[in-house]
Amino acid sequence: MERPSWQDAKLGTMKRAALWLVDVVGEGEKFTKAELREAFPDVAQIDRRMRDLRDFGWRIDTNREDLGLGAHEQRFVLQGTPVWEPGKATRASTAITATRRREIFARDGHICRSCGIAPGQLFAGSYEAAQLDIARREVSRADGSSAVELVTECNRCRVGGRGITADAAAVLAEVRHLGVLERRVLAGWVSDDRREFSAVERLWGDYRTLPEESRASVREALMSGDED
Incomplete structure (x- = not known):
């Protein structure tokens, strides 16, 4: 199937943004917010339509994921589903609402669940402050099934954790091998959700x-x- 032009006004904005990334920017390359808005001068929320592509497997990094980017720069890392093809952009949205985001932050204690850092706290040995966001993490569950679960992570751990699958089944298997005393110690840490x-x-x-x-x-x- 021949790929349509990103300038085709008959296409939806998200599809045009995807085509612009592929045809103009190119995988692995940087672009600025100004360049994006210049390409779509008549679209009021082009930034949001671009972000919608992430729900279809497109990876577009900001300076939260790529520390080498400036505040107004983004990087087109990986193409996902070709949303311009018929039927490919009809999947239900997986966007996280503001309410759901607040619930996850509260549930996770407002800390990165990978390293324990709090928002605004400086990373060790640096003057960089941590920012928290919600990551989608592949999980292997105890029943053998797999799922995508939401977890709070800092900007550094989100980058390092890409492609990693959390193995809840393996953790539970190790728990079953603990002695009585070790189980009590672990249960205390789990109950407090912290360990000194x-x-x-x-x-x-x-x-x-x-x-x-x-x-x-x-x-x-x-x-x-x-x-x-």
């Missing part, structure tokens, strides 16, 4: 983030007993 880490555990986490040369210096200091 000791100084040694925090140091272990910091050590793991160091480059190899620095890890070697720490190992040498520990083995020699000289931490100064």
Whole structure:
């Protein structure tokens, strides 16, 4: 089937935006909000129509997902469903409403469920503040089925978590192998939805983030007993 022109006014705005990305921008390339609005000067909500493509598997990153982008830049990363083809743009919307978004944030304790950072908190070793959003995560459930579930994540973890499947079945299997005392300890953490880490555990986490040369210096200091 021959691909129609993005300038065909008979097409819907979302379809035209998809064609503009493919024909003008190109996968992997950046574009600005100004360029998008210049291409569609008569469309009042072109930004929203562009975002609707994400519900059809299109990946369009902002500076929340791609730290190399400017505030007014976006990147067309991956083409999804060819929505301009007949019947391909009729799927029910999976957009998250503002009310649902607030519910998920509250349910998840207003923290990133992957790293625990709160909105506005600085990432360790940087001056960058965390931003929270809702991620769609593939999950393998205990009954063997798979599903997409919503979870709160920061801008860094959303990028790192793309393509990762959460395995609830594996977690439950490990729980069943715990002893009575270990189950009680875990149940307490789950009930409080938090766990306080000791100084040694925090140091272990910091050590793991160091480059190899620095890890070697720490190992040498520990083995020699000289931490100064």
